Amino acid sequence: MTQEARPVFPFTAIVGQEEMKLALILNVIDPKIGGVMIMGDRGTGKSTTVRALVDLLPEIDVVASDPFNSDPKDPELMSEEISEKLRKNETLEIAKKKIPMIDLPLGATEDRVCGTIDIEKALTEGVKAFEPGLLASANRGILYVDEVNLLDDHLVDVLLDSAASGWNTVEREGISISHPARFILVGSGNPEEGELRPQLLDRFGMHAQIGTVKEPHLRVQIVEQRAEFDESPNDFRSNYEEMQRQLTIKIIEARESLKNTEIDYEDRIKISEICSELNVDGLRGDIVTNRAAKALAAFEKRTKVTPQDIFRVISLCLRHRLRKDPLESIDSGDKVREVFLKYFETN
Template structure:
């Protein structure tokens, strides 16, 4: 009986709609949840500005997902791109699979994690002696169809960052040991955070993140008091606090789900696409990732607002988040706050 009660107990999560300020970070997270193909978000800012709280809050806000019961990869029951090989094989064999509902996975990647811990390992001995592909899933398997959060990503080994970014971009993780290869789905929203004082990521790695949000410590004393009061009230009576925000949480959840469903129907006019590429060209953005991400993010923002056609205002809202981290050519340079992107955007789009 005690064990069942413990299973029911869940640590209360601070409501996403109760978070004061930090609009850039909140917007970037919402857009990546609507369209994970944007490519994740890098959040840089001061210590103690609620980065971890906000990321846990967005994961808690989202509706539950359907998975194949007891599957280590959170496989989707019908979508082939989101299921592991064992589930595919079971479906081919005509086996009846049980479904289950879980909260969106939110996986924290510890700073000292090894490659085996992240990617998973293959039991070579079992493979050689018994001929079985014995795979021990890693954090990428657990993060499938969810969020993977890396705090202090700028202190993580570049090789591991590369693996994370490759998996996030391709949606698959491949583990190879001694000629044995295992591949499984790894579709997740990669969220990295860090403090600029501890160093930036290399420009090549930074460019792989879809969006870059900056957060600063709130300076306004009245707003600071409000943040402290809200947090204190939540800590004293979390269940009541969650209840107070239930309606707002439900409304935002519906907005995100509706946007996910609408996204495929959203279009962006040819002229606007040309102007986005003009902005990227004038800013000397390397490659075409900036163009692609800006187009995707603008569509996601239009969908979030319930529209099927992207407007100039949609682009204005997201273009800085998509391009500011792609301007740095020298690793010793600091990232532009957004003024350069904003200036060129207004010139090209002929805005005041």
């Protein structure tokens, strides 16, 4: 486990908040789940948990020295420059790189997020001089937005565009540059500080709700752990080194076995029936629930999804997609679970 300049609190040391931890792990196993929105009270460890994920992220193959983390095999995940090299049968130098986690600050400018084109260089030298932004760095990685419900509307629009197409396009003075921008969008926020725009909320594959830990003995444990970590971060981290390593291996194995994990046709029908009864708009809820259930089965080293797997993930995948009164809060999951039991009661 790498020791960083600013040591990160170990993921395996975090007490409670199982729903949030599960949602984050499943998104690392299958990035196509579409990210996770974490809503909860202030001081419940939302950003600590997300940043703790950094230690667990596996390595991926990238084209060396490419600012977009281009995949050497998948055309959808490589920049136009790398695609051009492949067409010319040029040899690509491949390197291993840890899945990146990029923070998107609330005060970031659009240029910082999307990247900028150097017009002067483009005009004088005739080259597309592009300075990549945060979306370029986040390609094939995680883009984390803390207090996402406070994000400026113009940045929300940028995220919506990239999340919808998987590409970021920068245009200026008749010059246009595009690059892949497929990332796991992770957001956290406090519901008291305002709701998220419905279009952005729908883009999150999963929605985790967390509350303040109530049990006194767990609260004491959390306080003690935090004090130990603040006093000697590296010593504290070393106590969890083996647990971190085991969890990382489990995630890597799950990513590899995911393609062999199956979900019965009858169960897929039931998932769609549940979505239909709950009046979930669109088909994203069906797709995400199927993906999350398969990722959970793979994580637990099984090749077949069980109804219990679906039960554990379905409220995470659907609660924020239910049609609701604008003044009503997001369903805690009870309504989703109630309808689930109606269709899976025989299992």
